[in-house]
Amino acid sequence: MIVVMTPSATREDIRRVEERLVELGFKTHTIYGQEKTVIGAIGDKKVLSMEAIITLPGVEKIVPIMKPYKRVGRELKPEKTLVRVGNVTIGGGEVVVIAGPCAVESLDQMLETAKAVKAAGAHILRGGAFKPRTSPYAFQGLEEEGLQYLVEARRVTGLPIVTEAVDPRDVELVAEHADMIQIGARNMQNFRLLKEVGMAGKPVLLKRGLAATVEEWLMAAEYIMDAGNDQIVLCERGIRTYETSTRNTVDLSAVPVVQENSHLPVIVDPSHGTGIWKLVTPMARAAVAVGADGVMVEVHPDPATALCDGPQSLNLENFALLMAEVQKIAAAMAAP
Numbered sequence: 001m002i003v004v005m006t007p008s009a010t011r012e013d014i015r016r017v018e019e020r021l022v023e024l025g026f027k028t029h030t031i032y033g034q035e036k037t038v039i040g041a042i043g044d045k046k047v048l049s050m051e052a053i054i055t056l057p058g059v060e061k062i063v064p065i066m067k068p069y070k071r072v073g074r075e076l077k078p079e080k081t082l083v084r085v086g087n088v089t090i091g092g093g094e095v096v097v098i099a100g101p102c103a104v105e106s107l108d109q110m111l112e113t114a115k116a117v118k119a120a121g122a123h124i125l126r127g128g129a130f131k132p133r134t135s136p137y138a139f140q141g142l143e144e145e146g147l148q149y150l151v152e153a154r155r156v157t158g159l160p161i162v163t164e165a166v167d168p169r170d171v172e173l174v175a176e177h178a179d180m181i182q183i184g185a186r187n188m189q190n191f192r193l194l195k196e197v198g199m200a201g202k203p204v205l206l207k208r209g210l211a212a213t214v215e216e217w218l219m220a221a222e223y224i225m226d227a228g229n230d231q232i233v234l235c236e237r238g239i240r241t242y243e244t245s246t247r248n249t250v251d252l253s254a255v256p257v258v259q260e261n262s263h264l265p266v267i268v269d270p271s272h273g274t275g276i277w278k279l280v281t282p283m284a285r286a287a288v289a290v291g292a293d294g295v296m297v298e299v300h301p302d303p304a305t306a307l308c309d310g311p312q313s314l315n316l317e318n319f320a321l322l323m324a325e326v327q328k329i330a331a332a333m334a335a336p
């Protein structure tokens, strides 16, 4: 529910409503607007006695939040959320590019990639130290050693780093090293993990599950926000369909759907979305044209020898070409 306060409501009136809601078992989320203050009451609405609130001084009206996601929806907070990752802002109008290998393999590989993507204009460096692999026999990542290589690549290039946490037990370690924590598609509904990153004090990159609806994806973001973290970027990374010519099907319509319903920024990952490096640049162009707040792509100095996701990785030269194309589309989109 949203409790809308009158323009003349005092701080004391607001505090009294918040207290009453907490007594009734609700969590409150207060937004101080230019003209009016609104208080989101998050909890089980069955226990909300309207009379207990509507009669309090300064209350104008009570409006139900129709969507199941309360905190991530635009009903309670219409303005876009800006997510800060190191010195980079996502959601502020500039198209943000996240680039780097699927997996951290060695210090040399990380440094070479980081320097090249930085020179080409990327904003954030990616690389998986903990890898969620379909096969238990596939390379699982360098774990803590990989985090250290990422930190070294940040030191050398100045690029903030994003890396995945696959288990609640690793969140603290990942948060100590990374500027942003990725939650992978396979873990989108790992609720313990979502709660843990909600408390980790770092921005979160939340990938869409392989077979998740947009509503389920936003509900996953709701878990993170309910745990106290509103610094969330959603990432469309392709969903399972009957189509076999690509690894997944990039659901570009999810971008405007998310933007209509949520204030959180949304980016597109055409690498996992297509699984084929030649399709990555065309789909990155399309993602920018559809209004995405950024793109994330996999880049490797020698995709043929990559330990993970080589077929969908751009080499350094092709990444520079992608940047040039993305910048052209972004400029066209920004033109009056």
Ligand code: PEP
Residues within 6 Å of the ligand: 102, 128, 132, 183, 184, 185, 186, 207, 237, 272
């Ligand atoms: C990744 O980003 O390397 C990854 C494992 O992605 P996803 O969770 O989308 O499959």
Ligand code: MN
Residues within 6 Å of the ligand: 102, 103, 272, 298, 308, 309
């Ligand atoms: Mn990958």
